[in-house]
Amino acid sequence: MSPRVVAAIARRVLTQLRRDRRTLAMLFLLPTLLITLLWWMYSNDGAVFDRVGPALLAIFPFTIMFLVTSVTTLRERSSGTLERLLAMPMGKLDFLLGYAVAFAIVAVAQSVLAVGISVGLLDLEVAGPVWLLTVVAVVDAVLGTALGLLVSAFARTEFQAVQFMPALVIPQILLCGLFVSRDALPEVLGALSDALPLSYAVDAMTHLGVATTTAEVWADLAVVGGFVLAGLALGAATLRRRTA
Amino acid sequence: MMKSIVETRGLTVVRGHHPVLTDLDVSIGPGVTGLLGPSGCGKSTLLRSIVGVQRIEGGSVTVLAEPAGSAPLRRRVGYVTQAASVYDDLTVAENLRFFARVLGVPDIATEAARVLEAVDLGRQRDAVVGELSGGQRSRVSLAVALLGTPGLLVLDEPTVGLDPVLRRDLWALFHRLADDGTAVLVSSHVMDEAERCDRLLLMREGQILADDTPAAIKAGAGADDIETAFLMLVEGDGAVA
Numbered sequence: 269m270s271p272r273v274v275a276a277i278a279r280r281v282l283t284q285l286r287r288d289r290r291t292l293a294m295l296f297l298l299p300t301l302l303i304t305l306l307w308w309m310y311s312n313d314g315a316v317f318d319r320v321g322p323a324l325l326a327i328f329p330f331t332i333m334f335l336v337t338s339v340t341t342l343r344e345r346s347s348g349t350l351e352r353l354l355a356m357p358m359g360k361l362d363f364l365l366g367y368a369v370a371f372a373i374v375a376v377a378q379s380v381l382a383v384g385i386s387v388g389l390l391d392l393e394v395a396g397p398v399w400l401l402t403v404v405a406v407v408d409a410v411l412g413t414a415l416g417l418l419v420s421a422f423a424r425t426e427f428q429a430v431q432f433m434p435a436l437v438i439p440q441i442l443l444c445g446l447f448v449s450r451d452a453l454p455e456v457l458g459a460l461s462d463a464l465p466l467s468y469a470v471d472a473m474t475h476l477g478v479a480t481t482t483a484e485v486w487a488d489l490a491v492v493g494g495f496v497l498a499g500l501a502l503g504a505a506t507l508r509r510r511t512a
Numbered sequence: 513m514m515k516s517i518v519e520t521r522g523l524t525v526v527r528g529h530h531p532v533l534t535d536l537d538v539s540i541g542p543g544v545t546g547l548l549g550p551s552g553c554g555k556s557t558l559l560r561s562i563v564g565v566q567r568i569e570g571g572s573v574t575v576l577a578e579p580a581g582s583a584p585l586r587r588r589v590g591y592v593t594q595a596a597s598v599y600d601d602l603t604v605a606e607n608l609r610f611f612a613r614v615l616g617v618p619d620i621a622t623e624a625a626r627v628l629e630a631v632d633l634g635r636q637r638d639a640v641v642g643e644l645s646g647g648q649r650s651r652v653s654l655a656v657a658l659l660g661t662p663g664l665l666v667l668d669e670p671t672v673g674l675d676p677v678l679r680r681d682l683w684a685l686f687h688r689l690a691d692d693g694t695a696v697l698v699s700s701h702v703m704d705e706a707e708r709c710d711r712l713l714l715m716r717e718g719q720i721l722a723d724d725t726p727a728a729i730k731a732g733a734g735a736d737d738i739e740t741a742f743l744m745l746v747e748g749d750g751a752v753a
Contacts, residue, residue: 348597
């Protein structure tokens, strides 16, 4: 692994994002707007907003990063720039970490904004430390990045990459405990929910909403971190210097 | 015996159950070597094998005395694909800076200015690549390949769709690079570019029909131009060694 190459890639991805105003708006404003919408929907019943708000702070960064990363990396694969980089002194992990670092930086800004507005303006009641809420949101966004990098290997076109969203992200949203609490799910679905990374991220957020203890949050974060590492490792295995 | 830069021995490549190259022995020396043949004859596959991005079925490819695609070669071989492999949403200068950082080139600003000068894109340095013409984009891609002064430059149809003035300038550049010690391997399906090469490999259906200087190939076939020589070699079915 070469820190020089990782930094070069992260910097380049951020420069590309800076140029793309619409994507920037999507990245920074969309989560906040969606949470504001939810706050408005439940303006007659603040308790519901307090219950689902933290979960959404986990779901939105994950979903958006998944989408943005899978399309960006796919573009890199199809334009020939990835092949060019792989013919240069660049490690496979350098490539993935460069992307992960760039999107983690974006995720920090995105999450600080979303959490700040939820807690500061929309009066989201959070029992645990707000900074930890932000940490969970960032790790979660990085999870979206890692899975997005991985699935880009299995899509040939941007059209196919976008289809992975309903296939891989929506089931996680349905089973993460937002609609039916995870321990009330039918046994098979409960087991499935236990195997999905987003469940742990939402657990961590929900816990922070109602409790001041943090040990459970760190345990959930460790599981999400494990999925991130596994996603990056599998993603690295899909990068091939030699192709047919 | 000339010093060989690229050496393939028994190179066999299969793509989608069809053999593209079978047991191919090729030797490429310094100077500007043209790889000429019709579309689909296996030129790109051979170039990809030399760069080390092609999965090969059998045989060996040696480049600058190292196995093709091995780590030490990743700084020493420049490769330009048919598609301009650069970032459309970055400026010319940003593309060069990025690839120079990946390569670990010491003085990035000087090096970027040097390669921009070489491909005559100095005035476009702050233009976003996506807004350039097709010819300019492919020259940006070429400029990236020149970073760090590679020992071998592999170019897959770099002159397609360029205007004649630009084509002439690019060939002049290839010869300047060759004079400075970079071996240049250029593929083309346009036979009239053959005359501009120091040495030619004529290729058809995965086989090398001829490997010599343009003059020797024409003389050997008794033809006035390379296109006719190509036809005579195909129809006469006899390869000139």
